[in-house]
Amino acid sequence: MKAMDKQIIAFCCEHSAYAAADLAGKLRLHYPENVLVIRVPCAGRIDVIHILKALEKGAAAVLVMGCEDGACHHITGNTRAKERVKYCNMLLKEIDLDGRRVEMFNLSPNAPHKFVKAVNEVVNTIRQLGR
């Protein structure tokens, strides 16, 4: 299997990143098609188990995408998500996996370019890491 065939899971908050991804589509800002978005009501809903299970199921990387700092629709959801991503990074390090496979991004709903930049960044990282 080619490196690029591995899926990348993006957990997207419906108030920000999911709307940004929709907008990216509307503006035909193309990004690699192995990025699969899972819609969540708030990045704070995402738990460590969801991220790890995604990696276990064969995802090459997991992105957690929430609102901008200080502008979270649910006040603290994005900061909690960030902490969980940090914790995941630590766990990955313990089993010798690159921490860059799990990343948190903050973006606003009107930031489709930022969404595309973020996913491209991760796709490139995965390309470098291989597998």
Added chain:
Amino acid sequence: MEPRIGVFLCNCGGALNNIDFEAAAKEVSKLPGVARVEFSSSLCFEEGKQRMVSCIRGDNLDRVVVAACSPNFQEPGFQEVIERAGLNRYLLSMANIREQCSWAHTGDVTAKAVKLVKMAVNKVRLLQPLQTKEVPVSREVLVVGGGFSGVSVAVQLARVGFSVTLLEEGKVLGAGMSELESFYGFDAGQVINGAEMDERIEILTSCPVLEVTGRVGNFTIRISKDGQEIVRKYGAVVVASGYQTKLTSGSEAKSGRGIVSQEEFCRMLGDSGLARQPKTVGFLFDFSDESSRFSTLATLNNALTAKTKWGSEVYVFYRSVKVDSQGTERLYREARDCGVVFVKCEAPPSITAENGRVKVKARDVFAGEDVVLACDVLVGEELYLPAEGTETLSSLLNIRRDSRGFFQDENVHIYPVASERRGIFFVGECRGDLGRPRVLADISSVVAEVHALLSSGKMRVETEKVKADPQKCVACLTCIRVCPHGAIQLVRADGGKEVAGISDAACFACGVCAGICPAKAIAFQGYRDEEILAQIEAI
């Protein structure tokens, strides 16, 4: 029983031409549980919807996947359709094959579309129906704060038929209103009188709030009145706690030697029996803090009045004049035309006392020279701050404040007057430096919001969308601590054990509690662990 899932594919009127729908339908029909696959090119049009309804009925489908556009855009619409067909509206899952598949990539994306549908099918299989119910709400409203915004909101709420309690910590209503009266040209007495004359408004002065418990539609509030405690129930709380101004610390120290606040200066201007009218008046503003709209307006207004009424020499020392609120630019020009001298300086002027006058020394950036002026009266620079007691109020209400201590000012997401807790609203300058036009707009929108929430006396809510399992809950209080919307409290379960109880009415369904619960006791319908993991399973 094996679910009967109906999958409805839509090509959005032919806009999704890089998906081979025939091949996709074939793939999708192989998925377990899928009883019917339908293709349409106009699912969101009435004929598409009708066909959906007849398919669901005809084939006895019990769950539906719509593979079309973004759920952010059309989910409520399709929920209504399946409700029309007799299904529970929550038994729907959408696969976004338009914005996040066809439009986002070039080349043939059939494989990705199938994958997205597979994820949605996996999710829909686990969904559970949710019921809605009506809960009674109290039609009484508490307004905290008896300033201009508070009194105006009370009057307008009473006018649309609510019983209002207007609470003021101070001794009288509208204590700070007289200062505003002269700038804005309204009659403070008339505003207050409107509240006092209305029998649907109960006015309680010298009455601070002691405790706020309960949730939207049913707040229990303890109020201190004449040394006694009264307990009342309210459906909503409108906070209009206002602001205060303070002379900056530098000028405060020297106050009393000819340095006055805007308010004191206003009083001097209104005093016809003033012993000696000041010949030279100076103003300072926008040095230690970004000037507020209010202080800009106060400075320009007072400078102009001093010039026209007393004929004094008026100097304004400033860093920059912000004229963004309506009418301020005109006022600024008028002041200049009348002969008020504006001295732009970068650094704050040095101020010393001299023979009972105040000496101001500043570097004029345009002239490039020092300007020295002896003033009879110097109006000091004022900071614009949240009212005293705002901090206490915020902890009583369990609502966060912004970096400057105001309520809601920086919150771009939760709409202007509503807050992170349903049923608690903020109006007026307790939200920051708004200026009168925005305050007036706020007053109307609070009235509209309260009306929408309480006017029918009941509220329709989703029953147990987010629910803590009393068996699994260990009452660790984590969810109560983290809930951004104050929707969780301890309740007694059937066995007498104390567990987390999530109020359906106050819950915003964000799932922060479900994400953090160490006992995994909280199930958030639609976003339960199983449902999220099932989607991952499909990759």
